[in-house]
Amino acid sequence: MGVYHIISILIFLTAVFAYVNDRLIKWPPTIGIMVIALLSSILLAILGNLIPGISSKALLLVSNINFEQVLMKIMLSFLLFAGALHIDANRLKKEFWPVMLMATAGTFISTFLVSIMAYYLFILFGLQIPYTYCLLFGALISPTDPIAVMGILKQAGIPKTLEMKIAGESLFNDGVGVVVFLTIFEVAVNGIDKFSVGNTAVLFFKEAVGGILFGAVLGYLAHLLIKSIDNYRVEVLITLTVVMCGYSVADYFHLSGPLAIIIAGIIMGTKGKIDGLSETSRDYLGKFWDLTDEIFNAILFLLIGLEMLVIKVNPTIVIIGGVMIIVVLLARLLCVALPVMFLKIWMKFENNAILMLTWGGLRGGLSVAMALSIPEAMHRDEFVLITYIIVVFSIIVQGLTIGTLARKSETL
Numbered sequence: 111m112g113v114y115h116i117i118s119i120l121i122f123l124t125a126v127f128a129y130v131n132d133r134l135i136k137w138p139p140t141i142g143i144m145v146i147a148l149l150s151s152i153l154l155a156i157l158g159n160l161i162p163g164i165s166s167k168a169l170l171l172v173s174n175i176n177f178e179q180v181l182m183k184i185m186l187s188f189l190l191f192a193g194a195l196h197i198d199a200n201r202l203k204k205e206f207w208p209v210m211l212m213a214t215a216g217t218f219i220s221t222f223l224v225s226i227m228a229y230y231l232f233i234l235f236g237l238q239i240p241y242t243y244c245l246l247f248g249a250l251i252s253p254t255d256p257i258a259v260m261g262i263l264k265q266a267g268i269p270k271t272l273e274m275k276i277a278g279e280s281l282f283n284d285g286v287g288v289v290v291f292l293t294i295f296e297v298a299v300n301g302i303d304k305f306s307v308g309n310t311a312v313l314f315f316k317e318a319v320g321g322i323l324f325g326a327v328l329g330y331l332a333h334l335l336i337k338s339i340d341n342y343r344v345e346v347l348i349t350l351t352v353v354m355c356g357y358s359v360a361d362y363f364h365l366s367g368p369l370a371i372i373i374a375g376i377i378m379g380t381k382g383k384i385d386g387l388s389e390t391s392r393d394y395l396g397k398f399w400d401l402t403d404e405i406f407n408a409i410l411f412l413l414i415g416l417e418m419l420v421i422k423v424n425p426t427i428v429i430i431g432g433v434m435i436i437v438v439l440l441a442r443l444l445c446v447a448l449p450v451m452f453l454k455i456w457m458k459f460e461n462n463a464i465l466m467l468t469w470g471g472l473r474g475g476l477s478v479a480m481a482l483s484i485p486e487a488m489h490r491d492e493f494v495l496i497t498y499i500i501v502v503f504s505i506i507v508q509g510l511t512i513g514t515l516a517r518k519s520e521t522l
Contacts, residue, residue: 147415192403194375213283216445220252253287255474285369321366325373431499462519
């Protein structure tokens with residue numbers, strides 16, 4: 111099956127599921143599309159067991175899609191840039207400390223807490239999985255996913271200050287989380303005996319700080335180019351160049367592509383609102399990236415739902431996955447509560463900040479993609495299934511209830 115045919119089928123399914131959701135279910139588009147795709151996958155799997163061969167075509171389609179490559183190498187840069195354009199740097203400055211503490215310290219704490227619990231949970235069920243691999247799982251499941259978070263926050267109706275905290279943190283801990291994951295992955299591949307604190311710190315510093323600096327330079331250069339002209343067609347092309355070439359260059363020099371694109375997007379979005387863009391250009395750029403965001407989001411959540419067809423289901427791992435949902439939520443609660451309680455000494459927070467930041471920390475396709483990138487020898491099948499269970503719960507249960515929870519918590 112050729113690439114063009116695969117893309118055509120994905121677009122067709124996305125359009126059909128989006129239409130069904132809009133006409134009948136009326137959930138947020140990303141959640142509705144994912145749920146329909148998930149149910150369709152389960153139905154096909156059941157029918158495939160009853161009538162051999164009926165699900166073979168669907169299985170072939172999904173097997174031909176490298177989810178990790180599609181998201182990490184193609185879609186992620188577009189989705190992060192589209193989200194970052196809506197982040198106002200001036201408003202982000204006011205929420206700087208909560209965002210940075212949760213995105214950095216919170217991600218590290220969660221990584222270790224989840225990995226320790228996963229290690230002993232596996233032992234409890236008679237599975238011996240090395241701690242290094244559990245640490246890898248802790249790193250991939252700890253970051254909240256900006257793609258899932260920002261897509262759902264648009265319709266949640268929560269206060270703008272709280273929305274900025276959740277959205278800002280999800281963007282930055284996404285970049286930090288990828289760097290942490292890659293750093294631990296390097297240790298897991300080379301072996302703990304070759305681990306060096308100094309080398310690991312240098313690797314992390316190069317990835318994270320290098321990505322941020324590269325993104326800042328990229329964002330300002332692109333802004334200066336856009337400021338010197340008034341042609342929305344060329345301006346859209348410049349933003350596409352930033353996203354595609356910027357991410358590729360960062361990847362080539364082993365810098366954090368996600369962090370680079372996030373910083374570039376925030377700079378261009380903020381500076382563009384102040385100067386450099388005419389009303390016409392601002393309107394076209396905004397609509398172009400909003401539409402790109404919606405289409406890519408829809409396709410991504412369709413892929414998450416369809417992944418059910420190729421994930422190996424093990425009853426024991428399903429039980430572990432159910433327990434890990436609670437573990438991940440408790441780790442998230444601790445990683446939110448500690449920074450908020452510390453910062454409350456001199457900062458004001460919303461009354462429901464801890465509750466909303468905990469429940470609003472959704473996991474999404476990024477965690478699934480990182481899990482799929484783990485080699486089979488590192489117990490990939492087990493970690494992929496657990497990650498999938500947590501992600502599906504996060505998007506459906508947390509995503510559908512965050513708006514209601516926000517409204518009820520404000521009245522308490």
